[in-house]
Amino acid sequence: xxxxxxxxxxxxxxxxxxxxxxxxxxxxxxxxxxxxxxxxxxxxxxxxxxxxxxxxxxxxxxxxxxxxxxxxxxxxxxxxxxxxxxxxxxxxxxxxxxxxxxxxxxxxxxxxxxxxxxxxxxxxxxxxxxxxxxxxxxxxxxxxxxxxxxxxxxxxxxxxxxxxxxxxxxxxxxxxxxxxxxxxxxxxxxxxxxxxxxxxxxxxxxxxxxxxxxxxxxxxxxxxxxxxxxxxxxxxxxxxxxxxxxxxxxxxxxxxxxxxxxxxxxxxxxxxxxxxxxxxxxxxxxxxxxxxxxxxxxxxxxxxxxxxxxxxxxxxxxxxxxxxxxxxxxxxxx
Numbered sequence: 442x443x444x445x446x447x448x449x450x451x452x453x454x455x456x457x458x459x460x461x462x463x464x465x466x467x468x469x470x471x472x473x474x475x476x477x478x479x480x481x482x483x484x485x486x487x488x489x490x491x492x493x494x495x496x497x498x499x500x501x502x503x504x505x506x507x508x509x510x511x512x513x514x515x516x517x518x519x520x521x522x523x524x525x526x527x528x529x530x531x532x533x534x535x536x537x538x539x540x541x542x543x544x545x546x547x548x549x550x551x552x553x554x555x556x557x558x559x560x561x562x563x564x565x566x567x568x569x570x571x572x573x574x575x576x577x578x579x580x581x582x583x584x585x586x587x588x589x590x591x592x593x594x595x596x597x598x599x600x601x602x603x604x605x606x607x608x609x610x611x612x613x614x615x616x617x618x619x620x621x622x623x624x625x626x627x628x629x630x631x632x633x634x635x636x637x638x639x640x641x642x643x644x645x646x647x648x649x650x651x652x653x654x655x656x657x658x659x660x661x662x663x664x665x666x667x668x669x670x671x672x673x674x675x676x677x678x679x680x681x682x683x684x685x686x687x688x689x690x691x692x693x694x695x696x697x698x699x700x701x702x703x704x705x706x707x708x709x710x711x712x713x714x715x716x717x718x719x720x721x722x723x724x725x726x727x728x729x730x731x732x733x734x735x736x737x738x739x740x741x742x743x744x745x746x747x748x749x750x751x752x753x754x755x756x757x758x759x760x761x762x763x764x765x766x767x768x769x770x771x772x773x774x775x
Contacts, residue, residue: 442494443539449475452534462627466602474527481506495535500548503528507555518557525554563692564701570595572686573694576678582648583661587674589645590658590666594696596638597622598703598722601668601696607657617642624723632721672696 453472457463463471478498483490485505486497507525510516516524532546565573574591578584594604603622613619617639622630634642649659656665672695679694692698704718711717719726 442496443541445479445493445495445497446491448495448535448538449479449531452531456534464602464625464627465606470523471527471530474524475531477510477524478503478506478528481509495539495542496545498528498549499545500552503549503552507552518555522554522557525552562701563694563698564705565689565692565694565698567706569682569686569689569692570702570706572682572689573678575685576681579644583674585648586645586658587678589641590671590674591678591699592638592641593620593634594699595703596635597632598700598707600625600700601671604696605656605658605666605668605671608655609657610655611657612642622723628723630720630723668696675699 453468453475457468457471479490479493482493482497482502485502486493488497503525507521510521510524511518529550529552532542532549535542536546574588574595577587577591579588590604593599593607594601597603597620599622603624606623607620611621613621617634619631619633622632624630645658650663652659652663654663654665658666658671660666660670675694675696679689683690700722704722707718707721708715718724
C-alpha cells in the first residue's frame with residue numbers, strides 16, 4: 442500500500458508552485474479538491490485522513506465522491522468537473538513517482554467528465570453598468586476605491602483573481618495609460634485604459650493609505666483586497682444600483698459579470714468580431730469566446746434582418762363559426 446499523505450502534501454506544496462508554476466488560485470483550487478476527496482474517503486473507509494492509502498482512492502470511490510458533490514453539496518456540473526480535473530492531475534503526478542499506482546492512475550484517467558448545459562450567462566447592459574459604477578459613495582475612501590475597482594474590472598475585462606492581484610507596478614506611471622495583467626495560464630496582456638478609468642484609479646491612488654503592501658487595492662484593514670471582499674462590495678453596490686435601474690435585481694451580479702459585460706459590449710462595438718474580444722480578455726483560444734457570441738442578441742437580430750422570411754399565402758378559413766351559433770351549439774350539446 443502507498444501512503445497518501447506524503448504524496449498529497451508534496452503535490453500541493455512543491456509540485457504545483459515549483460514544477461508547474463501554477464497560480465495561487467490554481468493551487469488553492471486543487472488543494473480544496475484533494476481536501477474534499479480525502480475527507481470523503483476517510484468517512485467511507487473508516488480511517489483518519491493521515492492513514493489513507495492511494496489505493497483507497499479507487500475509481501468507484503471517486504465516482505461516489507463526484508456524485509456526492511452534486512447531491513449533498515449542491516455543486517454544479519462544472520464544479521464537479523473542476524474537482525475531477527484536479528484529481529486526475531494528482532494521479533498524473535503519481536505516475537512518475539510510484540509505479541505501483543500506474544494501473545490505478547489509468548483507471549482514474551478513464552473517468553469521463555460530465556456534460557454540462559451551456560446556459561446563457563447574465564451580463565449588464567450599458568444603463569445597468571452605469572448605475573453600478575455610479576453606486577459607490579465617492580465621499581468616502583471605500584467608495585473611491587470601489588469605483589476604481591469596478592471601472593478597472595469592466596474596462597480591462599478582468600477576472601476577479603486578476604483584479605485583486607494587481608500591484609502598483611502593473612500600472613504605467615505616471616499617466617496610467619495602460620495596465621499590465623498576468624492572466625490565466627500565465628498569459629500576459631497589456632491593455633489601454635479610458636481616461637475615465639484613469640481618473641477613477643488616480644483618485645484612489647491619491648488617498649490610498651501608505652503601507653509596505655504593494656497591492657493596488659486594499660481592504661478596510663489595510664490588507665490586500667481578496668476575491669470574497671470584492672464580491673461583498675459588489676453585492677452592496679448592486680443593491681444600490683437596483684434602486685435606480687430595477688432590471689439589475691433580476692440578475693445575479695457576480696464579479697465575473699463585469700468581465701462578461703465587457704465582452705458583450707466589445708462584441709457589439711466590433712460588429713460581432715470575436716477575435717478582438719478573445720484578445721482583450723486573454724482567452725487561450727477563440728473557442729472560449731463562443732459563449733459570448735451565443736448570448737449576443739444584437740448579432741442575432743442582424744442575422745434576422747439580412748435573412749428573407751418565407752411568404753404567407755393569403756386565404757380564408759371556411760370552418761369558422763359565428764359566435765352566436767357556436768354558443769348555442771355548445772349549450773345544446775350540454
